[in-house]
Amino acid sequence: MVLCLMFFASNVMAENQPDSLVFRANSHYVDNDFDKAAELYQTLVDSGYQSAEIYFNLGNAYFKLNRIPYAILNYERAYRLNPNDEDIEFNLEYARTFTVDRIEPLPVFFLLKWYRSVRQILSSNGWAWCSLFWIAVTLSFVLIFWFALKSSTKRLSFSLGIISLVFAVVSIVFSAQEKENETIRDKAIIFQSVVTVKSSPGETGKEIFILHSGTKVQITKALGKWVEVRIADGNKGWIPSESIELI
């Protein structure tokens, strides 16, 4: 309870000033002054504030300004912070239709898909709170088990305790994995309008394929000013690092 209060207090303190910025940016957006709105959101982001909603709004403003790579970048950032928001997903999908490259993603094994979709129900923080809850439940069942006079009560509390322990372990694992997902920045958006992907780092590398701005890539290696990227269909190659922007 005390911790919650502390969290709340710190949030309130941090919000005081940028809140008005957000409000102004939103009203610019409503007035179709997307240039101004994007500028204000960007200053917020640049000064280190992070929020899925701000990234989402910034993406919207860039989309309206027809700067699709910027829009996709910010939608992706919003999605990273909040993978369960329907609006973010919708706008990201819609913005992607404006990009040039159509890449067929590799099929994902259905069990893995289910696993991921279950894991994405909550964010890392959500799973962390969840794990704390189940730990508490498990401990209370231990108490009940220990002090129960009747054997039936003992049996029931034992099985329920085991189940809650399983829940606790699962949510701890999910929380850890989601945390990794949220902190590791290995995805990027291509910003250069046309990028030639080469087989090896450096200008001399053989050209393999061509990517266009707005396409999402995963960075697998980095060497000097070159990064090895992997696109959704599994193809890999090297591109200059200045042609991309990390999500």
Next chain:
Amino acid sequence: MLKKRFWVSLIFIASCVNIFAQDVDFSVSAPKVVAVGEQFRVIFKLNARPQEFNAPAFDNFYILAGPSTSSSSSIQIVNGQMTQTHEYSYTYILEATESGKFQIGSASATVSKKEYKTNPFAIEVVSGGSGTQPATPRNQQSTTSASNAAEQESENMFIDIEFDRRTAYRGQPILATLKLYTRQNIAGFDDFKFPSFNGFWSQEIETPNNIRFQRQNVNGRIYNVGVLKKYLLLPQRAGDINIKPFELVVLAQQQGRRSGSIFDDFFGSHQTVKVRLLSKEKTLKIRDLPPNAPSSFTGAVGDFSLTASLDKTAIKTNEAVNLTVRVSGTGNIKLIETPKFEFPSSFEIFDPKVTDNINTTSQGATGSKTFEFVAIPRGPGDFNLGSLEFSYFNPIQKKYITLKSKSLNLTVEADGSEQVASPMVGFGREDVRFIGKDIRFIKTEGIKISKTHNLLFASNAYYGIIVLLLVVFIALFWFIQHNRKLMGNIALVKTRKANKVASKRLKEAKKHLSLSNVEPFYEELLKALWGYVADKLSIPVANLSSDTVRETLEQNNVQDVDIDEFLRIIATCEYARYAPKSEASQMTNLYNSAISLIAKLEGVIKNSAKNV
């Protein structure tokens, strides 16, 4: 309508006046081009008797004869009405002396004290030979080879395609005129290959069937020029477009070559020769339209005006309303596409009916195109349909012009069928129609901003909370444990141990039984039974009596039979204890029944405790 009638009647009256007044017509006819030394006529015609006639001065020309006057008059009687026409003509025969272009002033004539003048005209005099007296026979005698003859033909006769402009915007009409230049008599045409205007949308303009030749000076030579055909071309693409040449086979009349016969010379025997003519290839430069086209631009080029109107301003639902859009003007009117117009989504719209009334002349296509939209409103309401926009490119001003019709308003009243239709649930339902797609709106509420994205997992707070939970757990554990001990709940311990104590005592009793110690046996048995009940049911020893035991056992759902048995054993024991004698068999029976009873009570009391 009324206005129209008025104008028609006015025109009719005006024409009547003309007839009665016998408008004086004074005109001049003269060739435009003549050769030096050629004799020609200049005729002034007048349809009334002049009091006075003054010819203009014919400088630079010899007047060989004239003015020779001739007059004719005719009288017509139609239905008892007499009309009389006169014609007076003054003819001059002139000869050109030197080449050049000479202006001849106007002639004047006075008819009933009024002076009339002809238009001044110009005569061009060239030094070359004339078309009517071709110099070909002389030339032909000297030339013998066929190729030379062909050259001669091409010199005497050629075809050409002329354009009113060589550069145009895409969609801007170009007038193409196919002309025949000749210095020979022509008997007819044999084969005509029309030019294919690739890259153009072409339309033929009506020309008179009889070709009327006019004299024209081409590089110092006089040709008779006739217009074969006229086309109106609308360029469809930009760039330099080549116009492929066209072919014409002319049946030309030539003077016979076979000399020697007197008859030939005398009759001037003519020979008809087929001459194949080919025009030259030409190039037209078509410019593309400027890029900043407005959204309502659909390809119209020219000069247009727009009207749009609804036939009704107030209707009921499910009645049709017509929106008539009329685009009129000059330009590529035939190629105008249907202007876009968005009705509200509750309107059912049918494909527009397109009619056009286009007059193609050498100036371009003039007329109007009418689009009739039929829409049926399915729901009531006051609708402001906005105004219809139409854009075109004006090639003269070189810019796009957007026309806007007046704002269209429509009131739709409910016709009452909605209520009738309501019992048929689901009849008028339809899927949601998507008319556009856009991103979702920005988030305006619940925006949480923080400098850092705090991750709870594996953070200090997370571990802190776990430690807190463990501390609470241990504290609770300790607290409960301590409480249990403190309360000391001996009764509970006793209850637990009741069976054990009882069995201990019973064992003691059995020992006495085997030793036939009567009194200690009964004593132990009694202690075992009383003690068991007291411990098990937590009855204080002071309160122990047969009544309290019965009561308590009943509360614990022990059957009456068992209670009676219990009390019987107790009573027997009490009695036997002080009895002088007792049989060993009786003791054994009593012992066995006591064991079975305790076993029974153990089961019953446990179950009853569970149920509670």
